Amino acid sequence: MKKIILSAVVLCSTCMLQAQNINKIINTKDVTKIEKVLSADDMQGRRAFTPGIDKASSYIESEFKKIGLQTFNGAKDFKQEFSMTESKNVSLKVLIDGKAIDKVDVVSFSYQPQLDMTEKSDVQVVKINAGDKFGPKFYEYYQSEKNLLVLVDASFKARIQNVKHIPQMTANPGGNTVVFVFGTTEATQFSIEGTNTITKKALNNVVGVLKGKSKPNEYVVFSGHYDHLGVGSPAEGVGHDGTDSIYNGANDDAAGTTAVIMLAKYFKKLNNNERTILFTTFVAEEIGGYGAQYFSKQLNPAQVMAMFNLEMIGTESKWGKNSAYITGFEKSSMGEILQKNLQGSAFKFYPDPYPEQQLFYRSDNATLAKLGVPAHTISTSKMDSEPNYHKVSDEIETLDMVNMTQIIKAIAISSATIINGKDTPSRVDSSTLK
Ligand SMILES: [Zn+2]
Structure with missing residues (x-):
């Protein structure tokens, strides 16, 4: 009896500590600050092969450095560079x-x-x-x-x-x-x-690493894409601020990129991850997923236990606040694990409600899923009615920063047992994929 009480106290105090930590570390002020930088006009829509994408990359690199992440596989910096031929x-x-x-x-x-x-x-x-x-x-x-x-x-x-x-x-x-x-x-x-x-032109992903304590050779990936569509012609309309034709991509996918940076901050502060975490922001998602393709060839996919790809989490989902969906829910047991970890919390994750849109195949998770990795995209985007999707009006003013902060917390909480090695999602059967 005593033992049980003791462990309950220990458990509860750890859990209180974690709860305090998460609210302190993942806060709306910091989330907004990062999101603002990434979706600012001076990033010029973060299109691949433009100065804007390099600026975004430098910013993410500087954040990873500040947080104290390591580079991937002994690389000299956080850039994972590759070349494209045109x-x-x-x-x-x-x-x-x-x-x-x-x-x-x-x-x-x-x-x-x-x-x-x-x-x-x-x-x-x-x-x-x-x-x-x-x-x-x-x-x-x-x-x-x-x-x-x-x-x-x-x-x-x-x-x-x-x-x-x-x-x-x-x-x-x-x-x-x-x-x-x-x-x-x-x-x-x-x-x-x-x-x-x-x-030949160079592109780069940005990858930061937090080495696992007891299972360093087992990876968990948090990813988002930091590129977007660039600058349109004035004929394509003006943004929310009514003055420009910059595709700011605040939701798509500065929001996912912001989440990756915030999660890096959080897990670095916790400093108790048993598995190695790879914080990855991909380039060139919008022009063909080249960043994820290159990334997938720099590691052994069998070592990747789970991939959380974060896409467009800045607006309220169709179920309202504190909820999001997981694409390809039935393709591995990862979604069930995340749901289980959110039980008793304020958050709820659902299977993707827009299966006809094939979202599972439309983002960077698909590249790793095809290699068997339980790799899913988490999103809140109402794909049947999101008014600013791929428009110049996808600007920070259209996002709900408080809810987005909550979603990032939900992702952190839901991933806990995968990060600490207690849960391992089943592999995706790539023969069932398109
Ligand atoms: Zn996107």
Whole structure:
């Protein structure tokens, strides 16, 4: 009996201490301060490859340094740098059976500076015929590693603008060329000549580490993406303050990034994490998830026990305050663990109420989930009606900073038994994913 009373007292005092700590450390004033910096106009919408993204990166790095995090795998700083290759087509001449093809009907995908292909070179001619399903056929050829001349039936001409808008940028440029010609169905003799300007540009994630006490080789990841859409044209409207066309991305995803920084502060102060925590802010989510893809290759996914990806947590969820949802809830036991840890608290996490929107696949968690990691996104965004989503009006004034602070606390509390190694979510069965 005595023993039980004693442990109850000990338990309760730890829990009181933690409760006091969490309210002190994760407070609205600090959350607002960070959110304000990240969503400020001088970050210019934090678009990849702009000075604005570098400014955001420097700020996150300085916060990680102040907090006292370590770098990842002995890196010299918190930057996790990688390079992207961009191809810009300068000239393209296509001749098929003696006829010059108008360049409006041609799209080439290539990371080679020079194109020179004829029916005599190593090129395969394939077709997308009338009545074919355009999407799947297009992607099959677009992703091919062979040199292809793809002849597309004239009935698909309306698709050409979308195809031309695909960014010609990649982390892993292939050595092949794929050329789509719309409106031509036969090619016996052909020649394709062209030049591309190939440039390499650096990007970086920002990663800070809090080493685990007893299970340092088991990782828990908290992540958000610090990039956004940049600056639009005045035609795209003006922001909430009515003066500019900067996509501030206050909710998407300065909010998630702010949460990652606040959680780093919190867990560093607690200083009792049994597992290693990786605080990660990704670059280039908005242009294809390249930051998360690079990150996923810098570690062994089997070592990642859980990933909390935080996206748009600055507005009230459809259930009101103190609640959020978890995407892909049924794909691992992580959601149930988080719900269990929130029992008796003021917070509630629900399964994603917008399954038709495929949110599980639309953020950086998906990259790690495909490798088996229990990797989910936590969000409050009302995806059927969020008025400022991907608009210049996504500004700090539209966020509920008190509620956002509460959500960050809820994330901290819900993760406790995973951080201390008592709970381990089941793995995602990647064969069930799209
Ligand atoms: Zn986002």
